[in-house]
Amino acid sequence: MVCVMPSIPTNADARPKADSAPILSVRDLSVDFKLEHGWVRAVDGVSFEVRRGEVLGIVGESGSGKSQILMAAMGLTAINGKCSGSVQFEGEEILNATPERLDKIRGSSLSMIFQDPMTSLNPYMRVQGQLAEVLTAHQGKSRKEAIEIAIELLERVRIPDARRRIQLYPHEFSGGMRQRVMIAMALLCRPALLFADEPTTALDVTVQAQILQLLGELVRDLNAAVVIVTHDLGVIARLCDRVIVLYGGRIMEQAAIDDLFETPRHPYSQGLMAATPRLDDDVAHDLRTIPGAPRALMGKIGGCPFAPRCDRRIARCTEETPALLPAPGARAAACHLVVPPRIG
Amino acid sequence: MSDLAAGTAPPLEAAPVVGLSPFKASWRRFSRNKLAVGSMVILALIGIACYGGPWLFPFGPEDADFDNISAPVKLFSLHPFGTDEFGRDLLLRVLDGGQVSLGVGFVGAFAAVIIGVIYGATAGYVGGRLDNVLMRTVDVLYGIPYFFLVVLINLVVGRTTAGLFVSIVVVLWLTPAVIARGQAVSLRHREFVDAARAGGMTEWQIILQHIVPNSLNVVIVYSSLLVLEVIITESFLSFLGLGIQPPASSWGSLIDTGARAIENDPRLLLLPGSFLAATLFCLNFIADGLRDAFDPNER
Amino acid sequence: MAETLLSVSDLKVHFPLGKGLFGGAAGVVKAVDGISFDLKPGETLGIVGESGCGKSTLGRAILRLTKATEGRVVWMGQDMFGLDKTTLRKARRDLQIIFQDPLASLDPRMTIGAIIARPLKTFYPDLGKAEIDKRVKDSMSQVGLAPEMLRRYPHEFSGGQCQRIGIARAIILRPKLIVCDEPVSALDVSIQAQIINLLRKLQAELGLSLLFISHNLSVVRHISHRVMVLYLGKVMEIAERDVFYANPMHPYSKALISAIPLPNPKLERARAHILLQGDLPSPIKPPEGCRFCTRCPMATDHCHVVEPPLTPRADGRLVACHYA
Numbered sequence: 001m002v003c004v005m006p007s008i009p010t011n012a013d014a015r016p017k018a019d020s021a022p023i024l025s026v027r028d029l030s031v032d033f034k035l036e037h038g039w040v041r042a043v044d045g046v047s048f049e050v051r052r053g054e055v056l057g058i059v060g061e062s063g064s065g066k067s068q069i070l071m072a073a074m075g076l077t078a079i080n081g082k083c084s085g086s087v088q089f090e091g092e093e094i095l096n097a098t099p100e101r102l103d104k105i106r107g108s109s110l111s112m113i114f115q116d117p118m119t120s121l122n123p124y125m126r127v128q129g130q131l132a133e134v135l136t137a138h139q140g141k142s143r144k145e146a147i148e149i150a151i152e153l154l155e156r157v158r159i160p161d162a163r164r165r166i167q168l169y170p171h172e173f174s175g176g177m178r179q180r181v182m183i184a185m186a187l188l189c190r191p192a193l194l195f196a197d198e199p200t201t202a203l204d205v206t207v208q209a210q211i212l213q214l215l216g217e218l219v220r221d222l223n224a225a226v227v228i229v230t231h232d233l234g235v236i237a238r239l240c241d242r243v244i245v246l247y248g249g250r251i252m253e254q255a256a257i258d259d260l261f262e263t264p265r266h267p268y269s270q271g272l273m274a275a276t277p278r279l280d281d282d283v284a285h286d287l288r289t290i291p292g293a294p295r296a297l298m299g300k301i302g303g304c305p306f307a308p309r310c311d312r313r314i315a316r317c318t319e320e321t322p323a324l325l326p327a328p329g330a331r332a333a334a335c336h337l338v339v340p341p342r343i344g
Numbered sequence: 345m346s347d348l349a350a351g352t353a354p355p356l357e358a359a360p361v362v363g364l365s366p367f368k369a370s371w372r373r374f375s376r377n378k379l380a381v382g383s384m385v386i387l388a389l390i391g392i393a394c395y396g397g398p399w400l401f402p403f404g405p406e407d408a409d410f411d412n413i414s415a416p417v418k419l420f421s422l423h424p425f426g427t428d429e430f431g432r433d434l435l436l437r438v439l440d441g442g443q444v445s446l447g448v449g450f451v452g453a454f455a456a457v458i459i460g461v462i463y464g465a466t467a468g469y470v471g472g473r474l475d476n477v478l479m480r481t482v483d484v485l486y487g488i489p490y491f492f493l494v495v496l497i498n499l500v501v502g503r504t505t506a507g508l509f510v511s512i513v514v515v516l517w518l519t520p521a522v523i524a525r526g527q528a529v530s531l532r533h534r535e536f537v538d539a540a541r542a543g544g545m546t547e548w549q550i551i552l553q554h555i556v557p558n559s560l561n562v563v564i565v566y567s568s569l570l571v572l573e574v575i576i577t578e579s580f581l582s583f584l585g586l587g588i589q590p591p592a593s594s595w596g597s598l599i600d601t602g603a604r605a606i607e608n609d610p611r612l613l614l615l616p617g618s619f620l621a622a623t624l625f626c627l628n629f630i631a632d633g634l635r636d637a638f639d640p641n642e643r
Numbered sequence: 644m645a646e647t648l649l650s651v652s653d654l655k656v657h658f659p660l661g662k663g664l665f666g667g668a669a670g671v672v673k674a675v676d677g678i679s680f681d682l683k684p685g686e687t688l689g690i691v692g693e694s695g696c697g698k699s700t701l702g703r704a705i706l707r708l709t710k711a712t713e714g715r716v717v718w719m720g721q722d723m724f725g726l727d728k729t730t731l732r733k734a735r736r737d738l739q740i741i742f743q744d745p746l747a748s749l750d751p752r753m754t755i756g757a758i759i760a761r762p763l764k765t766f767y768p769d770l771g772k773a774e775i776d777k778r779v780k781d782s783m784s785q786v787g788l789a790p791e792m793l794r795r796y797p798h799e800f801s802g803g804q805c806q807r808i809g810i811a812r813a814i815i816l817r818p819k820l821i822v823c824d825e826p827v828s829a830l831d832v833s834i835q836a837q838i839i840n841l842l843r844k845l846q847a848e849l850g851l852s853l854l855f856i857s858h859n860l861s862v863v864r865h866i867s868h869r870v871m872v873l874y875l876g877k878v879m880e881i882a883e884r885d886v887f888y889a890n891p892m893h894p895y896s897k898a899l900i901s902a903i904p905l906p907n908p909k910l911e912r913a914r915a916h917i918l919l920q921g922d923l924p925s926p927i928k929p930p931e932g933c934r935f936c937t938r939c940p941m942a943t944d945h946c947h948v949v950e951p952p953l954t955p956r957a958d959g960r961l962v963a964c965h966y967a
Contacts, residue, residue, distance in 0.1 A: 061831035062802075160921075174922040175694075204693035205858060206919050209902035213918060231832060234904030237911045257908045275836035276906050277861040279888060286843060287836040287865060293801045294831055363795030366751050535748040538708050539812070543762040544735040557752045 022049035023193055023225045024073070029085035029095070031068045031077060031249075042068045044249040044305075045085070047324075050225040052192060057240035057257075058229045059272075061294040065249035066229045070195045073227075074112055075102040089193065108138040111191040115198035117178035120185075121170040127181055128166040134188045153184045157214060176207035180214070187218060194219070196228040200235060212238050233276050237261060242330075245269045247294070248305025251324055255331040265333045268306045304335070312337060370561070373637040380633025383626035390623055394442030401433065405440040406591050408432055414609065425615055429608075437593060438616050444594035445620070448509055449575035456513050456574070457567050460520025465555045467521075468528025470547065479525060482518050490515055494586060508587045512577055516570060523566050527559035565639045568631035572624060579620060595620045647717075648852055649682040649705070649820060654714035656697070656704045660927065670927045674700040676876035677714075679953070684819065687846060687853040689867030689884070691860055691899070695926050696873040698856045699743075702822040705854070706738055707731060719819070736766055739813035743825035745805030749797040756793030759783065759812045766816065782811040785848075786841060803834035807841070814845060822854045827862060839865055860903055864888055872896050875926055875934040878953055882960030892960065892967045894939050933964070941966050 031043040043065040050056045060066040070076075072083045075097065087095040089110060094102065106112075114120045122130055128147060131154075135146035147166070154162035157180040170178060179199065186194060199215070200208040216239060219226050228239060236243055236257070243260045245253040245268060253266040264270045274288035281287075292309040303318040304310070310317065316336050326332045327340035375381055403409065408431035415426045425435040467478035494511040501507035531537060532555070540550050581587035582596030583603075590597065595616045602613030656675040675697040682688055690698045703709040705716055707723060716723040718734060726734060739762075742748040749758055759779045763770060780790035786807040797805055806826060813821050823842070827835040843866060845851060857863050863870060870887045872879045872895060880893040891897045901917040919938045924930055930937050936946040946965060953963040 061833060176922045204923070205860075205902045206693060206898055207922065209904070209916060210918055212904065213916070232904070233832075233906035234911075237906050237908040238904040261906065261908055272832060273906065275833045277836070277839070277859075277865050278906060279861055279864060279900065279903065280905075281865070283865055283884075286840040289836040289840060290833040291837075293803050293834055363754060363799050365754075365796050366798065535742045535744060536750045538703075539740065539742065539748050539809070540750075540761070541708055542706055542735060542738070542740045543812070544732045544765045545761075546732070549765070554750055558750065 020051070022051050023090055024050045024227070025086075025088040026069075026073070027086040027088075029069065029072060029083065029087060031065070031072050032082045032084075033078070034080045034082075042081075042249050043072065046244075046246070046249070046251055048244055048251070048254065050193070050227055052225050053223045054242065055219060055226045055228060055240045057236040057243045058227065058246055059231065059233065059236050059243060060229075060246035061231055063248070063294045064246040066246050067197050069246075070112065070197050070227065070229055074106060074110070074195060075099070104138075107134055107191075108189040109191050110193050110195075111186040111189070112195040112197065113179075113182055113186050113199045115201050117175070117182040118170065120182055121178065123170055126167055126169055127173075131166070131181075131185055131188060134185060138189050150184070150188065153188060154181070157181075157184045157218075158210075159184075176203055176210065179203060179207075179211055183211075183214065183218070187222065190222055191224060193225045193227070196226065198230050199228065201230065201232070208235075215239060233261075233272065245272070250305055250321075251332075251334060252306065253331075253333045253335075254324070256329070259329060259331055265327075265331070265338045266335050267310050267312050267337070271309075366561075370637045374633050377633040377636060379629050383629040383633075387623065387626040387630065390442065390619065390626075391446055394439045394446055397439040398436060398443075401436050403433065403436070405432060405437045405593070417611065426611060428612055429605075434611060434615050437598060438595070438619055441593040441595045441598050441616060442619060444505060444588060444592065445575055445578060445596065446623070448505070448512065448578050448594070449571050452509055452512050452516065452574040452578075453567065453571040456517040456570060457520045457563065459513070460517040460522075461524040461556060461559065461563055463517070464521035464524030464526075465528045465551050465559060468525035469532050469551050469555050471529070471532070475525070479522075482521055485515075486518055491586075494581060498586060503586075503589050505588060505592065508578060508581065512574055512581075516574060516577070520563055520567055520570070523563055524556075524559050527562050528555050531555050531558055561638050565635045568634040569627075572627045572631065575620075575623065575627070646684070647681045648684045648686075648719060650715075650717040651681070651705065652679050652715040652717075654678045654701065654704060654716065655712045656700050656709060657712040672926050673876050673929060674926060675704060675711075676929070678873070678876070678878055680871060680878070680881060682820070682852055682854070684852055685846070685850050686869065687855055687867045689863035689870045690854060690856045690873060691858065691863055691870060692873035693858055693899075693923060695875060695923050697876040697926075698858075698873050699824050701873070702740070702824050702854055702856050706735075706740055706822060708740070736762075736816050737819040738822070739816065739818040739820070740822045740824060741806070741809045741813050741826050743828055745802050745809055745829065746797055748809050749805060751797055754794050754796060755788075755800070755808050758797070758808065759793070759815055762812060762816050778815060779811075782815045785814065785845070786811045787837075801834075802830050803837060806830065806834075806838055810838075810841065810845070814849060814851075817849065818851070820852045820854065822856070824856050825858070826855075828857065828859065835862065842866060860888075860899060872899065875924065875929050877934050878961070878963060879935065880960065880962045881953075882958075882962075886958055886960060892956065892962045893964050894941050894967060895935050898938075898940075 026049070027047050029043055029046045030041060032039045032041050046069060048056065058066045058069065068077070072095065073087050075094070077083055083095055085095065086093060089105065094105065121127070128150065131150035132143055132146035135141045135149055136143060141149070151162050151166055154166060159165055159177060159180055170181070173181060196215070200211050203211060212235065230236060240257050242256050243254070244251055245266065247268050252268045253260065253264065260269065261273070264273055271288070271290040275290060277287060290309050291311070303320060304322050307313045307317040314336065320336070322334045322336045324332045324334040325340050398405070409423070409427060410431050412423060412427050413431045414429050415423050417426045418424070423433045423435070427433055463478065467475045493515060497511040497514065498507050501510055537550060537554055540554055578587055578594060579596030579599065582594050583600045585600065588594045588597045598616035599613060599620065602616060605612045654675055655677055658672040658674060660670040660672055678701060680688065690701065692698050700709060704711045705723070711724065718738070721734065723734070749755070756779055759782055760775050763775055763778060779793060783790045783793065788804065788807050788811060797808065800808065827838050830838060839862060842853065846853060853866070855863060855866055864884060867884050869881060869883055871881045872893065874895050879895045880887070880891070887896070888900070891900050898917045898919050905911050905914070917940070921938055924937055930947070932947045932949055933939070933942070933951050936942040939946065951963045951965045953961045955961050
């Protein structure tokens with residue numbers, strides 16, 4: 001009826017060793033959108049890598065461009081968008097690849113979970129059909145075989161009475177169940193890389209806890225690489241090994257999970273941590289806020305995108321865009337005030 | 345982020361202090377549609393010609409010029425498009441008829457919209473039994489054969505322009521009512537309506553100040569074709585002899601006359617026909633433009 | 644002397660579901676099914692729960708924006724449900740609401756100045772334009788909006804600013820109670836913090852009482868004096884804030900707090916997580932006995948049969964559980 005889970009190691013220290021070659025390598029990715037009065041840059045020169053067995057979190061608020069990074073990698077950018085840079089998956093360049101090539105890898109080796117399960121599940125098709133479709137299309141299985149595999153996977157994601165439930169339509173499932181179905185669908189072909197775009201944001205807190213638990217287990221089982229995009233620092237803390245902090249389409253800071261939460265270096269990371277209400281805060285004091293509001297980039301901005309809201313900005317911040325400078329301990333920060341210690 | 349993919353811009357930092365109302369924004373979109381704006385210009389010219397033109401003629405539409413019976417087209421003469429078999433100037437008759445057609449068209453549509461919107465918005469917002477009663481009445485009226493109604497009204501009011509006007513409006517207010525009701529039903533659950541109720545506004549205040557203005561978008565889109573409908577309806581009725589009676593004329597009655605004389609003098613048909621066709625084309629393009637500019641779903 | 648400002652007794656809000664085969668109701672959604680609590684002046688009660696618990700419906704029913712099926716709400720000594728339309732409208736002066744979707748709560752066709760002034764014009768139709776202007780600008784300054792913006796339209800503002808506009812509208816009549824229906828759920832974290840701080844400030848400055856409805860326990864903790872936990876339309880626990888968060892008693896409260904992922908990786912790893920099985924039951928057919936019995940780690944046969952009453956405990960809190 002309930003599980004009281006002991007501490008589940010969801011982080012790298014307990015996971016099977018990550019492979020050394022990155023499965024996903026993003027270099028200088030930029031995404032621009034054509035609007036009524038000109039181009040807007042949503043993602044600006046983002047670079048990162050993910051290895052198998054590793055969970056990378058991308059955290060940012062609205063307008064940060066975090067979802068667009070996943071869309072670009074999956075080839076799902078809207079029609080008025082233009083992507084530049086490089087996204088290499090298993091050594092192959094997939095950014096702006098042909099639809100045929102993308103169709104082959106999407107759903108099989110590269111898969112995505114969305115925030116709203118209703119939009120990725122066809123409301124007019126039984127769940128059975130949608131799941132079987134993935135297997136027959138990508139792995140050439142017969143329909144009967146496909147259905148058996150699908151039922152197994154539904155049981156694995158803890159949908160009770162899976163054999164009967166698989167015949168239902170998506171709207172006949174509750175929110176949490178639908179999310180599990182979507183996770184099952186994403187994992188059917190045992191992908192090497194999984195993208196998750198705000199996978200638990202639309203769920204109730206107790207259901208979220210179940211789904212986070214499930215994701216952690218499944219990822220360990222598959223030894224998959226995962227890139228998870230969210231605005232929730234708690235979700236990041238629960239699931240991720242490394243984190244990228246995104247603002248205005250640029251990476252502000254990048255670090256291993258413990259490092260980021262213990263010693264955030266970038267003023268935005270610090271502000272975000274301070275602004276998040278916690279159960280162990282001192283409530284006598286107001287939350288420390290970041291003044292202003294997050295904005296999408298309009299046209300070309302000189303300088304650091306966070307400068308308008310930063311309380312520690314100097315003249316240089318509005319003139320020169322800070323580069324992402326690496327520091328020891330696999331960290332990096334893009335801020336003129338954060339000077340990495342000299343190496344050697 | 346879906347804002348970007350949809351092509352709408354996020355709010356600007358240094359915008360002017362007087363804001364851009366959604367209405368103004370829609371008009372700006374409309375003004376970028378060259379076909380629609382062009383059509384408005386042409387329609388305006390037709391309107392000016394019909395209402396202002398007759399003043400330029402030294403005679404009236406019924407005045408027979410016995411010296412110039414069935415005169416041919418001579419563009420820079422006293423009778424630019426000639427006369428009919430009674431010596432009446434054709435152009436003047438068409439312009440004069442245009443006054444009725446356009447007048448009944450625009451005023452009729454306007455009246456139908458006003459009546460329909462208030463009726464429908466009230467029904468939709470209040471809901472419950474009132475909604476039921478009001479909308480079932482609409483259903484019944486929809487079911488009555490149109491001509492039956494028109495003939496009845498004509499008999500009662502008499503075969504005048506006023507009678508025509510009433511019979512058209514009586515039927516055409518139904519569609520705006522249904523649309524406004526639909527809008528009101530979806531609006532009444534919107535949070536700003538709740539906020540208005542929480543702020544102590546009476547139901548009537550809410551209907552007039554919140555529901556109706558927010559329905560205008562959709563009503564404009566659907567009703568933009570209403571003017572067209574009214575003009576066609578009037579023309580058709582007059583063509584059938586049920587509408588405007590001589591000596592008054594409208595394009596419809598002129599077309600009726602012209603159709604009968606088509607073998608003898610095609611001008612009698614072509615002139616009013618062209619004006620009517622041009623007007624209808626313009627109205628169509630304007631309606632398209634309005635729909636593109638005002639329909640929230642199209643954006 | 645803290646008198647009770649608001650007293651809710653056994654409030655029920657049931658929504659009939661369509662028509663059954665022979666005209667009777669096909670089913671009933673028991674959104675709120677017997678909730679009672681009191682509120683003092685200047686106090687903030689945090690109302691928490693997940694979807695289907697009835698928290699939003701509760702807020703609306705108290706303000707009579709939604710029709711209640713049963714129960715009593717006594718506001719400043721008056722029986723809210725017995726009021727006729729005119730007296731109810733007058734009472735609305737002291738009862739205001741702010742909504743979850745900031746943009747949707749503003750009429751897109753009105754300037755924000757007009758939106759904020761609207762309640763003033765409704766209740767004080769004789770106020771001169773200059774006076775209205777002044778009060779609107781004061782309200783805007785109080786919530787941190789530049790007064791020059793009053794001729795702009797809602798779609799020209801960000802989410803956080805729209806919420807400030809909503810708050811400005813709510814406070815312009817100097818109400819005694821504001822129902823806050825998930826006011827920060829749709830906002831970014833950094834903006835959320837600004838709005839929470841603003842509400843705290845206004846509460847202190849204006850002596851407001853707040854009914855703060857939210858699913859986010861961390862946010863509720865920053866603004867509430869007491870916390871009420873709802874599940875499927877019923878109260879599971881009501882307690883003083885510090886007492887509650889230090890030691891939640893009801894098994895559901897415990898599960899809720901345990902489920903929140905902490906922004907602290909080391910703590911997260913070390914923590915024991917209580918995971919509930921299954922999903923929330925439907926409010927159309929709630930379980931017999933205790934509403935929580937189908938998912939409760941401590942449920943016994945007794946729980947499936949007899950519904951536990953809300954009883955006071957030693958430290959002053961109220962808990963509805965046979966065993967906690």
